[in-house]
Amino acid sequence: METLKVGSLTLTWLNGGVTNMDGGAMFGVVPKPLWSRKYAHNDKNQIELRTDPIFFQLEGKNILIESGIGNGRLTDKQRRNYGVEEESKVEACLQQMGLTPEDIDLVLMTHMHFDHALGLTKQINEKLTPAFPNAVIYTSEVEWEEMRHPNIRSKNTYWKENWEAIEHQVKTYKSECEPVKGVKMIHTGGHSSGHSIITVKNGNECLIHMADLMPTHAHQNVLWVLAYDDYPMDSIAAKQKWLPKGMAKGAWFLFYHDAVYRAVKWDENGEMIDFVKREKNTAK
Numbered sequence: 001m002e003t004l005k006v007g008s009l010t011l012t013w014l015n016g017g018v019t020n021m022d023g024g025a026m027f028g029v030v031p032k033p034l035w036s037r038k039y040a041h042n043d044k045n046q047i048e049l050r051t052d053p054i055f056f057q058l059e060g061k062n063i064l065i066e067s068g069i070g071n072g073r074l075t076d077k078q079r080r081n082y083g084v085e086e087e088s089k090v091e092a093c094l095q096q097m098g099l100t101p102e103d104i105d106l107v108l109m110t111h112m113h114f115d116h117a118l119g120l121t122k123q124i125n126e127k128l129t130p131a132f133p134n135a136v137i138y139t140s141e142v143e144w145e146e147m148r149h150p151n152i153r154s155k156n157t158y159w160k161e162n163w164e165a166i167e168h169q170v171k172t173y174k175s176e177c178e179p180v181k182g183v184k185m186i187h188t189g190g191h192s193s194g195h196s197i198i199t200v201k202n203g204n205e206c207l208i209h210m211a212d213l214m215p216t217h218a219h220q221n222v223l224w225v226l227a228y229d230d231y232p233m234d235s236i237a238a239k240q241k242w243l244p245k246g247m248a249k250g251a252w253f254l255f256y257h258d259a260v261y262r263a264v265k266w267d268e269n270g271e272m273i274d275f276v277k278r279e280k281n282t283a284k
Contacts, residue, residue: 197211
């Protein structure tokens with residue numbers, strides 16, 4: 001498990017599983033000769049996308065960002081279509097740190113698409129139950145509303161199986177909230193109507209989780225947005241705001257999906273000046 005120490009804060013990436021999604025969809029209108037220079041693809045034109053939750057402790061709370069893809073939550077057809085080669089080992093990762101899923105106090109969900117939300121529940125005796133039974137699950141009010149009432153497009157990613165069992169744990173907010181001091185969830189829209197980013201301040205250090213507005217380091221260009229984005233111009237506007245702001249502050253940018261980097265720091269010219277690389281041969 002890779003870690004990043006920033007001030008008094010330690011972030012740890014847990015193994016939440018992996019998908020392989022179509023590269024063209026993940027880079028939208030960007031031509032393949034351009035995006036393929038920055039991110040590897042397989043012979044099916046798929047790119048590797050981790051689904052690895054980020055764990056940290058702050059203000060006496062055990063906190064997760066995102067939840068992974070869980071175990072046994074997908075059919076054989078879905079595993080094939082989404083290129084799932086590995087499912088979640090979050091419980092085993094927590095055990096290595098001397099913790100259990102019951103010890104998680106907060107789960108911060110930037111949005112509730114299936115590849116972020118599947119890990120919120122698990123099967124026990126053929127019944128879906130909360131994977132983190134004592135946690136408060138934060139997501140934006142807009143996202144929670146669409147999760148439960150998807151439209152003709154979003155119903156492919158908002159599944160009732162991903163919210164019915166955890167409905168009593170969910171706490172929503174309108175524009176932003178601060179679940180614990182120094183951690184903010186800020187509604188941006190873009191990738192989904194209710195999509196949010198997460199910022200963390202610790203001393204003079206700043207961390208920004210752009211979530212699916214910038215799912216990998218290769219999406220740094222503000223115009224490189226996903227074909228999956230419901231509101232691409234809102235994605236671009238959010239990137240135009242937060243990327244320069246973060247770079248000017250020397251912020252760490254955190255990733256949930258990136259198969260190469262866990263976190264990256266860029267200077268004001270967009271040049272990479274520090275990083276935490278994913279160790280692909282790490283024990284799983």
